[in-house]
Amino acid sequence: NGYKVYGADGCQIGPETADAVLAIIETLDYFTGPKYMDFDEAKRAGKIIEIPDSCLEAFVDAVYAQRVGGGEGIEDLKLVYTP
Structure with missing residues (x-):
C-alpha cells in the first residue's frame, strides 16, 4: 500500500527526503x-x-490544550475508532 514517514518536526517528510529514503x-x-x-x-x-x-500523558495534555471552547459540550461527543 505505502507508508508515511515523519521527520523530527513531526511533519511528513518532503519530496527530497522521500526520494532519499526510496x-x-x-x-x-x-x-x-x-x-x-x-x-x-x-x-x-x-x-x-x-x-x-x-x-x-504530555501528548494528551497538549491535545486537550488545543480544544476550542475548553471542551464544553464534550460529553455529547460520540466517537468510533475502527483500526
Missing part, C-alpha cells in the same frame, strides 16, 4: 536484504524503545 529502499533485496529480529531480542538490543506513559 533510494535506500530500492537498494535492498526484498527477500534477503531486510534483517529480522524477535521483538524481545530487539528490545534488549535497544532497537525498540517503548514510549513512557509520561510522554503519552
Whole structure:
C-alpha cells in the first residue's frame, strides 16, 4: 500500500527526503536484504524503545490544550475508532 514517514518536526517528510529514503529502499533485496529480529531480542538490543506513559500523558495534555471552547459540550461527543 505505502507508508508515511515523519521527520523530527513531526511533519511528513518532503519530496527530497522521500526520494532519499526510496533510494535506500530500492537498494535492498526484498527477500534477503531486510534483517529480522524477535521483538524481545530487539528490545534488549535497544532497537525498540517503548514510549513512557509520561510522554503519552504530555501528548494528551497538549491535545486537550488545543480544544476550542475548553471542551464544553464534550460529553455529547460520540466517537468510533475502527483500526
